[in-house]
Amino acid sequence: MKVIITGASGVLGSAVYAAFKSSSHEILGTAYTRAKEHPELRAIDLLDESAVEAVIKTWKPEWIIHCAAERRPDVAEKDPEGARKLNVRVTAHLGQLSSRYSFKFVYISTDYVFDGKNPPYLPNASPQPLQLYGQTKREGEVALQELDPSRYLILRVPVLYGPAPQNSDSAVNILLDVVQDQSGKTYKMDHYATRYPTNTVDIAKFLVRLSAYNAQLPTIVHYSGAEPFTKYEICLIFANILGLPHSHIIPDASPPTGTGATTRPRDCHLECRETEALAVEGGLGLSGFEEWWREHLKAT
Numbered sequence: 396m397k398v399i400i401t402g403a404s405g406v407l408g409s410a411v412y413a414a415f416k417s418s419s420h421e422i423l424g425t426a427y428t429r430a431k432e433h434p435e436l437r438a439i440d441l442l443d444e445s446a447v448e449a450v451i452k453t454w455k456p457e458w459i460i461h462c463a464a465e466r467r468p469d470v471a472e473k474d475p476e477g478a479r480k481l482n483v484r485v486t487a488h489l490g491q492l493s494s495r496y497s498f499k500f501v502y503i504s505t506d507y508v509f510d511g512k513n514p515p516y517l518p519n520a521s522p523q524p525l526q527l528y529g530q531t532k533r534e535g536e537v538a539l540q541e542l543d544p545s546r547y548l549i550l551r552v553p554v555l556y557g558p559a560p561q562n563s564d565s566a567v568n569i570l571l572d573v574v575q576d577q578s579g580k581t582y583k584m585d586h587y588a589t590r591y592p593t594n595t596v597d598i599a600k601f602l603v604r605l606s607a608y609n610a611q612l613p614t615i616v617h618y619s620g621a622e623p624f625t626k627y628e629i630c631l632i633f634a635n636i637l638g639l640p641h642s643h644i645i646p647d648a649s650p651p652t653g654t655g656a657t658t659r660p661r662d663c664h665l666e667c668r669e670t671e672a673l674a675v676e677g678g679l680g681l682s683g684f685e686e687w688w689r690e691h692l693k694a695t
Contacts, residue, residue, distance in 0.1 A: 396606060397421045399456040401489075402463030403436050404429040406564040407503065407555055407595045411460055412436075414599035420606075423454055425463070429560075441485045451496055458606060460501040461489055468507070468528040468659065478531050486535035493546045500539070500546060501602070506553040506619070508533040511588070511660025518551070518615035518669060525658045540614070549615045550602075551665055556684075557595030558691070567592050567629060574633040574641060586627040586646035589662040593620040594682045604677050612673075617665040622684050632685050636692060 398415050402408035403424025412424040423437055430438035439446055441463055451459075464482050465471050471478035486502055493500035507529035508522040524530045539547045556567035563569050573582050598618055605612070624632070627646040634641035651659055671679060 396458060397423075397454065397456045398606070399423045399425065399451070399454065399459045401425050401441060401459070401461045404433045404560070405462060406557060406559045406568075407552075407598065408462035409560070410557055410595035410599040411462060411602055414596070414603050415606075418603045420603075423450075423456070425450075427463075432560075442480055444488050447488065448492060451492055451498070455496070456498045458499045458501060459489060459493070460503070460602060461486060462503050464503065464532070465528070466505075468526055471528040471531060472526065475527050475531075478527060479534070482528075482531035483534045483538060487538035490539045490542050490547060494542055498546075499548065501548045501550055502535060502539055504536055504549050504551045505529060505532045506551060506591075506663035506665050507660065508536065508551065509660060509663045511663045514662045514664035515666035516617075516663065517666045518613065518617055525660050529660075536615075544614045545611070547614060548612055550598075551615065551617050552598060553591045553593050553619050553663065553665060555595050555598075556592050559595075566626075570626060570630050571633055571637075573644060574630055574637060574639055576643070577639065579643070581643045581645060583647045584627040584630055584644050585651075585659075586625045586648045587650050587661065588659050589623045589625060589664070590629075591620045591623055591664055592629065592684055593618065594684075594687060597680055597682050600677070600680055601675070604675050604680075608673070608675055610673075613669070616670050616673075617667050618670060618679065619665040619667055620681055620684065621667075623662075623664070624684070632688070636685070636689055 398420050400412045403412040404426035415422045425439045426436040465478040508524050509516050510523040510525050522533050524533050554566050556565050559565050559568050562572050630644050
């Protein structure tokens with residue numbers, strides 16, 4: 396199968412690219428800001444609609460997996476126009492092209508389309524994003540829902556971790572740097588919001604298996620790790636694995652407040668029983684969070 400993966404230099408896109416490549420699919424990965432670091436990827440500005448269409452028209456993909464996004468809530472708040480261009484305009488354009496060129500368009504969305512007040516959330520639950528990042532990802536979903544349902548798949552995922560070009564690419568991986576900073580600096584760490592960290596390699600392998608699924612797919616699929624943690628609790632796990640003290644990390648159980656604070660939902664747990672009911676070969680294939688990190692850090 397011919398597959399294009401956007402954002403293939405990012406933490407999720409690179410995992411998806413590697414998984415499809417190792418599965419003997421014919422793949423084209425795209426990148427933009429990091430294209431020079433990845434000569435195997437096609438450098439393309441997704442905002443250049445004519446260039447994007449030219450690649451699709453020439454390459455004739457059967458699937459496009461859209462991993463490129465402005466995924467940082469704080470950055471989205473500071474640059475709402477830029478976030479909307481990438482998260483909404485690009486998504487809508489690729490959706491339109493899916494109708495014109497008959498490919499399946501897989502849009503990576505987020506648990507942040509929900510307000511976190513009534514978890515767990517089924518795919519048909521009513522979205523109510525609290526901040527601009529979630530709003531833009533929801534607007535991307537809405538743009539696709541105007542299409543023929545057979546043309547698109549919305550895959551909602553929560554906070555991600557896994558192999559990454561740099562720890563700052565993941566809101567989970569970056570916590571390793573916090574734990575390893577034994578300089579005397581103190582960190583106030585979120586102990587308010589419950590997150591369900593999900594491994595990018597697991598998602599990537601699931602997408603490969605999903606691409607071989609023969610029955611009709613729903614338009615929205617949830618994929619999430621099952622283990623709940625606050626960021627503070629993740630820091631404690633990392634400190635335990637690394638054998639480091641963690642007294643410099645101070646738990647903060649209050650919601651984000653103050654000037655410049657980005658509102659984050661309390662608990663956006665994505666219910667995955669409908670995904671499990673699809674009976675995709677291999678199931679969800681979820682890694683244990685602490686087990687994966689122990690093996691990963693041992694190997695590195």
